Amino acid sequence: MSRIDTTVFTEGEIAYLSAQRLGRLATITPDGGPQVNPVSCYYNPVTNTIDIGGHNMASSRKYHNVRERPRAAVVVDDMPDGMDSIRCLEIRGTAEAVDTPSDSAARASGAIIRIYPRRVISWGIDPPHRSRGARSIP
Template structure:
């Protein structure tokens, strides 16, 4: 399992929204905005939501347990500076677990990072 660097963890801690790409039943990628949380005990990324177990992304993960999460933003437009982290890995669709945040359902998508890429995080 790949490990997020301190710089990547620091950046992810400043962001609230990412995009999760899963494989749909027709074989095409499906991309959805998601909230995410770093699980320090396991070194994973956990994704929760309202009625997550009823979502297409949850079903996609059950059928094809691989996914990519991209978290990025524009730090500056003058000069142009984008930054972000891409996390690819094996995933689990878990049921009846403690939700990562109050108000979320008891289903969680858990990403076990296999490949991590980041850009624009170094301070100039």
């Protein structure tokens, strides 16, 4: 799966993603319910995707969820100055279970989950007003 589109993320969103390493990944379980896990996540500038790494990824439930139902979302957020300064990116998209990535930003030595963004929701990230914004990615 390959789709490089330099318009997926704003410069502010890329800077934010590059500074954050912890996110929450939502995948779809066999019974159709959500599974949410804390994960390490990285913006991959080569593929313009979000790469999710982790210990024993290939044997994890989330990896198998993505292999069987290739949709996922990841949320990366923080509160640098308390409740009045919440920053967040929610990235929804097509997910791919990649056994041996050759171009991973996840700094993982093994399997990763790669998310190809289809919907990006952000708030508190881009100036001037740092308001909430949402957009679909073709």
